[in-house]
Amino acid sequence: MSGQAAPDGRMGCGAVLFDLDGVLVDSRRCIERVWERWARGRGLEAAAILRVAHGRRTSETLREVAPHLDVAAEVAALDALEAREERGVVAVPGAAALLGALSRARWGVVTSGSPAVARLRLRLGGIPEPPLLVTGADVRRGKPDPEGYRCAAATLAMAPERCVVVEDTPAGIAAGRAAGMRVIAVRGTYPDERLAEADVLVDRVGALRVAAATPAGLELGWGVG
Secondary structure: OOOOEOOEEEEEEOEEEEOOEOOOEEOHHHHHHHHHHHHHHOOOOHHHHHHHHOOOOHHHHHHHHOOOOOHHHHHHHHHHHHHHOOOOOEEOOOHHHHHHOOOOOOEEEEOOOOHHHHHHHHHHOOOOOOOOEEOHHHOOOOOOOOHHHHHHHHHOOOOHHHEEEEEOOHHHHHHHHHOOOEEEEEOOOOOHHHHOOOOEEEOOHHHEEEEEEEOOEEEEEEEOO
């Protein structure tokens, strides 16, 4: 039921790989603050940048929206702004409880952000240190390229088809699917039609639960069943 909201269901897997921003922490306003401040200083329109920035590495966003600038220098400037900005990051209800119900051998985080920014937002969102954290610094190509998710699966010694990705952006969904994984999309960052390539659509990460767990894997459930 690709791209359709599921009222109730289960999905078996060996591991769950979460995006960070928009999934485990609500950092949308924080991200907007940073890009708005940066854009003002360079005479650019922040709204146009934000239409493509969510879920992608800063360097890839810059190559699309401001190719005339020194990308390396601007990435450093934006990383510095993000590493200091604590406003606009809030906990996602149910996220910490879901992670607490998962074996630490069976989940990880794959984010487009830098290590410092990722750890800051995890702390601000009340999320424990992940057993596996793949950041934008760990890959040559960011989402929608599948490299980050493939790296996470390999680190967990898990076949890609045994992994489920939880994402909130078109770039992240495309990365998960290109890695050979099933994808659950979370509403909020983009309209539903932009999430249509996901296998399942849920209102929030708190709608997910561990419905069953065995030594061989687990079942994620959603809805009321």
